[in-house]
Amino acid sequence: MHELLMEPGGKPHFLLGNEAIVRGALEAGVRFVAAYPGTPSSEIIERFTQLAPEAGIYTEYSVNEKVSVEVSCAAAISGVRSLCAMKHVGLNVAADAFMTLAYVGVKAGMVIVVADDPFLHSSQNEQDTRYYAKLAGVPMLEPATPEEAYRMVIEAFEISEKFKTPCLLRTTTRVNHCRGPVSIGSIPARQGFAGSFAKDPFNLVVIPAVGRKLRLTQLERLKALRAESNGSPLNFSTGRGELGIITSGVSYLHVRDAVRSMGLEDRVRILKLGFSYPQPQALIGEFLRSVKKALVVEEIEPFVEEGARLTAQTMGISTLIAGKGEGLVPREFELDPVKVKRAISTFFEIPFQEPAVTAAPQLPQRPPNLCPGCPHRATYYSVKQVFGEEAIYPTDIGCYTLGILPPLKAADFLICMGSGVSTAGGFSTVLDSPVVAFIGDSTFFHAGITGLINAVANNHRFLLVILDNGTTAMTGHQPHPGVELTPQGRIEPKVSIEKLVRGCGVNVVETVNPLQVKKTQKVLQELKANMGKTGVSVLISKSPCPLFENRILKKTKKIVFQSDGSCDDTCGKCMKELGCPAFAVDTSGEKRAVRIDENLCIGCSVCSQICDAIKPKRIS
Amino acid sequence: MGKADISLRIFFTGVGGQGTLLATRLVGEAALEENIPVLMSEIHGMAQRGGVVESSVVLGEASSPTISDGEANIVIAFEPVEAARALPKCNPKTILITGTTPVLPFTVTTGQATYPAPGALYETIALHVARLIRVDADALAAEANAKRSANVVMIGVLAGTGLLPVSQESWKGALARILPSKLVEANLRAFDAGYRFGLQSKGKPLH
Known part of the structure; x- marks a missing residue:
C-alpha cells in the first residue's frame, strides 16, 4: 500500500507539505488530478500518480498548466472533485482559463494549488500569486505548515463546492518542502471518477451575454465569500497587548518566534489570516481597533497590508499601519525570524540586539552544473564549435539552462517557458547574426509548439535545437507526450517530436545523437550553410538523460x-x-x-x- | 523543563548526493518518536546537479523552519567547505559537527578556485563556535562495513553527543521506520559507529 493511503490513527505522520496536500485531498474525496510539474509543487502530482491505481482516482501529467486547469474544470463541472497543482509561474500559463473559470464556476469542488517561490530558489521570478485571487475574484487559503496544508486543502474543497467556485491553495517553498507532523483522518471508499454532465449552455458557454450575467453572479459570490472569511476559524488572533501584527502563511511562524524571543507575548496580539482572500474586512477592522499600532508581516508584496489600509480607510480607523518599507519588512526574498524582529524593533520602538553574525571566509563556489555525461553538454559543445561566439543563443527552462555557465556559455536570453523559440524569431528578424535557439523536449511540448508554427508562418530565420533527453529531467524525471522509456519498458512515443515538427511546417529537420560528436558537427555545418536559404530549421539532438536511463533500465557502468x-x-x-x-x-x-x-x-x-x-x- | 519547552534549531548542509536530506529527516522522525514538536525544511533546488543542499530541523518552541543568521544551536555539515560556508548561521554557543572528507567543487577541479587547506579551515571555524567536532564519517562508515552510510554516521555522532533529548530506541526506531528493510542493518551499524564516536564528545545537553 502506498504510504499516503495509510489507515488513520496512531502517531502523527511526518509528512512533506506536498504529501499533506495529497493526503488531505484524498480525504476530501478528490477523484481527478492533473498537473505539469514545477518546483516546489512537483511532489504533489508525483505522489498522486504513484497511488492512483490503488486509490481508484484519475491522474495525468498534463502538457502544461493551462491544459491541467481545463481538463480539471471539466471534471469539476461534471460533479467530480478535482485538483491541479503548479508553481507560481504556471498560473500565468493557466491564467486565461483561470480568469473565466472564475465566472463559470464549478459543480464539484475544484482546488488549484499554486506554489510561490520567494527567494527564487528554483524559479525565474518571485511573483506574488495572491494577486491572482483578487484579479479573478476567487477564494484563497494560505497554510503555514504541513498540518495546516492538510486541513486547508479539505476546507478548500468545501468552500469551492459550497460557493461553486474554484479555490486557490497558495503555498510557498517553505510549506511545500517543509516536513511536519500531520494527524490524519480517513479516506472515503473508492468511487471511481465517473461524472455526469447536465447541459446548460446559457450558464456554461461564455458568450458576451452569458459573461455579463456570470459577472454579476461572481460579484454576489464574492460578497458571500467575504462573509465566510470573516467567520472562518482559519482566521484567528492569539496573544494579548496593545501592539498588533497581522500575518499570513509561513510568516506567521517567523512572527511567533520573533515575539517569543523578544519576550513580547504580553504586549503583542497576532492576527493570522489563513482564509486570506476575500479579506475578512470586519475581522481586520475589529483587530485594528483593538491595538495602537499594527505591523503587517508577509513575504513579497504588500497584499495583506494594502487590504488592511483599505479596511482602515473604509471603516474610519486611525490605527497606524506599517508593513513594507525602510527598516521594516523587506519586499524581496524570504523572511526569517531575525528580519521580523528587526521590523518589530523599528516600528514598535522596542530595542533588539542584532545577532553577531560571522561572515564566511573566502571559499570556492559550488554552483550547480550539468552532470558528467549529460548529453546537453555534448550538444552545446558541438553547436559552439560550429556557430562560435557570434551567434545569438536564446534558451529555455530546464536543466539545459545551465548551459549558461562557462566554458559552454550557450545561453543569451531567457524569460519563460517557450520563449526560446519565439524570441529567436524576433532576434532573427532584427539582427544579422545567426540565431540558434535551444529548448528541451518537455518544454517544447509545454510552450514551444506555437512559437515554432509562428516562426514558420512568418518566415523567421533560425535554427532550433530541441534537446531531447526523453524526460522532464529538471523536476525529477516526470513523463511527457514523447517519452520512449517508461518503468514498463520501451514504448513507441505517443507523439513523435520529429513528426510534430514536420507537421508544424518545418521542412529541414535533422535528428542526431549528440554523443556522436563528428556526425553531429557535420549535420550542424550543413544546417549552418543552409541557414540563409531556409526559414526555420530544426535539429533534434536526441540522447536520454543518463540519470533517468540508468534508473529505468538499471544499467551498470562498464x-x-x-x-x-x-x-x-x-x-x-x-x-x-x-x-x-x-x-x-x-x-x-x-x-x-x-x-x-x-x-x-x-x-x-x-x-x-x-x-x-x-x-x-x-x-x- | 519538559521536552515541549526546549527550543533548538539545527542547520544541515552538504553537497547533492551526500544523503543530507535523509539524515535530516532521521532527526525529525526521531524527535517525533519522542513527541517533541518538530518541523523540517529542505532546499534542494538543483541538488542533483552538484550544488549545495541545505536543510533544517527546529524542535520544541522554535516554530519557524527557516533559521536566521546567527541562530543555529547545532550545525551538521557533511563537507568541510560547506561547514565554513555555514558560519553565518552560527553564534559563539553553536556546536558544529562536520564530516572531514572534501568533495571538490568543479570550480576547484577546473582550476578556477582553490580548495582551502583543511587545518586553516578548521581553525577559522573553531574561532567562531563553542565546539567543533570533526568526524571522519567515511572511515567510520567503512569500518562498520556500511560504506554508503556516512550520512547516518553523522547522525549517530549527534545522537552520541547527547545534545538532543532523544533516546537510543527512538533514534533506531526512526531509522528502521524510514529506511527500506534491506538497508536497515548496515545503517544501524553506521549509526552505532557514529554514536560511539559521539560519546567521546558527550557534552551538556542543550535542552
Whole structure:
C-alpha cells in the first residue's frame, strides 16, 4: 500500500507539505488530478500518480498548466472533485482559463494549488500569486505548515463546492518542502471518477451575454465569500497587548518566534489570516481597533497590508499601519525570524540586539552544473564549435539552462517557458547574426509548439535545437507526450517530436545523437550553410538523460575514460571547451595534467572524441 | 523543563548526493518518536546537479523552519567547505559537527578556485563556535562495513553527543521506520559507529 493511503490513527505522520496536500485531498474525496510539474509543487502530482491505481482516482501529467486547469474544470463541472497543482509561474500559463473559470464556476469542488517561490530558489521570478485571487475574484487559503496544508486543502474543497467556485491553495517553498507532523483522518471508499454532465449552455458557454450575467453572479459570490472569511476559524488572533501584527502563511511562524524571543507575548496580539482572500474586512477592522499600532508581516508584496489600509480607510480607523518599507519588512526574498524582529524593533520602538553574525571566509563556489555525461553538454559543445561566439543563443527552462555557465556559455536570453523559440524569431528578424535557439523536449511540448508554427508562418530565420533527453529531467524525471522509456519498458512515443515538427511546417529537420560528436558537427555545418536559404530549421539532438536511463533500465557502468598521460593541459580543449565536471587539473606531478575522476565519469565517450589522449578503460 | 519547552534549531548542509536530506529527516522522525514538536525544511533546488543542499530541523518552541543568521544551536555539515560556508548561521554557543572528507567543487577541479587547506579551515571555524567536532564519517562508515552510510554516521555522532533529548530506541526506531528493510542493518551499524564516536564528545545537553 502506498504510504499516503495509510489507515488513520496512531502517531502523527511526518509528512512533506506536498504529501499533506495529497493526503488531505484524498480525504476530501478528490477523484481527478492533473498537473505539469514545477518546483516546489512537483511532489504533489508525483505522489498522486504513484497511488492512483490503488486509490481508484484519475491522474495525468498534463502538457502544461493551462491544459491541467481545463481538463480539471471539466471534471469539476461534471460533479467530480478535482485538483491541479503548479508553481507560481504556471498560473500565468493557466491564467486565461483561470480568469473565466472564475465566472463559470464549478459543480464539484475544484482546488488549484499554486506554489510561490520567494527567494527564487528554483524559479525565474518571485511573483506574488495572491494577486491572482483578487484579479479573478476567487477564494484563497494560505497554510503555514504541513498540518495546516492538510486541513486547508479539505476546507478548500468545501468552500469551492459550497460557493461553486474554484479555490486557490497558495503555498510557498517553505510549506511545500517543509516536513511536519500531520494527524490524519480517513479516506472515503473508492468511487471511481465517473461524472455526469447536465447541459446548460446559457450558464456554461461564455458568450458576451452569458459573461455579463456570470459577472454579476461572481460579484454576489464574492460578497458571500467575504462573509465566510470573516467567520472562518482559519482566521484567528492569539496573544494579548496593545501592539498588533497581522500575518499570513509561513510568516506567521517567523512572527511567533520573533515575539517569543523578544519576550513580547504580553504586549503583542497576532492576527493570522489563513482564509486570506476575500479579506475578512470586519475581522481586520475589529483587530485594528483593538491595538495602537499594527505591523503587517508577509513575504513579497504588500497584499495583506494594502487590504488592511483599505479596511482602515473604509471603516474610519486611525490605527497606524506599517508593513513594507525602510527598516521594516523587506519586499524581496524570504523572511526569517531575525528580519521580523528587526521590523518589530523599528516600528514598535522596542530595542533588539542584532545577532553577531560571522561572515564566511573566502571559499570556492559550488554552483550547480550539468552532470558528467549529460548529453546537453555534448550538444552545446558541438553547436559552439560550429556557430562560435557570434551567434545569438536564446534558451529555455530546464536543466539545459545551465548551459549558461562557462566554458559552454550557450545561453543569451531567457524569460519563460517557450520563449526560446519565439524570441529567436524576433532576434532573427532584427539582427544579422545567426540565431540558434535551444529548448528541451518537455518544454517544447509545454510552450514551444506555437512559437515554432509562428516562426514558420512568418518566415523567421533560425535554427532550433530541441534537446531531447526523453524526460522532464529538471523536476525529477516526470513523463511527457514523447517519452520512449517508461518503468514498463520501451514504448513507441505517443507523439513523435520529429513528426510534430514536420507537421508544424518545418521542412529541414535533422535528428542526431549528440554523443556522436563528428556526425553531429557535420549535420550542424550543413544546417549552418543552409541557414540563409531556409526559414526555420530544426535539429533534434536526441540522447536520454543518463540519470533517468540508468534508473529505468538499471544499467551498470562498464566503461570509463581515462587520460593515458600523453598530454599535458597546454591544449586545454577538454577543460576550456567541454568542461565536464569529471575532469580535474592535477598539479601534483612535474607537469600539470588533466585527469578524469573514474567515479564521476559515466563513460559517455564525448571527451575521447575530441582528444586522442583519452582512452576507454573497462571496469569490472 | 519538559521536552515541549526546549527550543533548538539545527542547520544541515552538504553537497547533492551526500544523503543530507535523509539524515535530516532521521532527526525529525526521531524527535517525533519522542513527541517533541518538530518541523523540517529542505532546499534542494538543483541538488542533483552538484550544488549545495541545505536543510533544517527546529524542535520544541522554535516554530519557524527557516533559521536566521546567527541562530543555529547545532550545525551538521557533511563537507568541510560547506561547514565554513555555514558560519553565518552560527553564534559563539553553536556546536558544529562536520564530516572531514572534501568533495571538490568543479570550480576547484577546473582550476578556477582553490580548495582551502583543511587545518586553516578548521581553525577559522573553531574561532567562531563553542565546539567543533570533526568526524571522519567515511572511515567510520567503512569500518562498520556500511560504506554508503556516512550520512547516518553523522547522525549517530549527534545522537552520541547527547545534545538532543532523544533516546537510543527512538533514534533506531526512526531509522528502521524510514529506511527500506534491506538497508536497515548496515545503517544501524553506521549509526552505532557514529554514536560511539559521539560519546567521546558527550557534552551538556542543550535542552
